[in-house]
Amino acid sequence: KAGVTQTPRYLIKTRGQQVTLSCSPISGHRSVSWYQQTPGQGLQFLFEYFSETQRNKGNFPGRFSGRQFSNSRSEMNVSTLELGDSALYLCASSLGAGSYEQYFGPGTRLTVT
């Protein structure tokens, strides 16, 4: 069974631009969660989608948004990029929402200059 895939793997953007990251979950998984990982803050939750609905949202500004499609694939968008948005963005999928093992993708390394 194929794992979670994320594209692109690496991205360099400049301040003020916007970016869209993509995540394809494991086949059959309906829940997709997004996290931002930085050395200082660790893994911070962005949002979770289940069956195309946002179930949970973390404490990030409105510049961070996401969506999930009917095939469970998910995208997250960051508008008006700031230097502090430089991070590893991880997507994780699971069978359901809540207490299920999450399977993480390899992440997208975003660098904002």
Next chain:
Amino acid sequence: GQNIDQPTEMTATEGAIVQINCTYQTSGFNGLFWYQQHAGEAPTFLSYNVLDGLEEKGRFSSFLSRSKGYSYLLLKELQMKDSASYLCAVEGQAGTALIFGKGTTLSVSS
């Protein structure tokens, strides 16, 4: 507020036993996960505890005390490949997002 605390770094030698502690204060409790993350790689699932007690899985065991808001991950017969970051994550109320600790970086030396 919600808080998860883990030591930042630990060191150990090959063949030894190490215990990584995690204390949490969350609104509700529905389960606790441990993940392993090697440098430059994605986190991978190690264990899940929802009831008090010890769950053993090969060289790795995880313990939970709900009344004390405390868990630990026990790694036995340490190997060099166990050098990684270990993340503790709590699901507070049912259906809410996981809250991750900042992780414990374990360095295993020969």
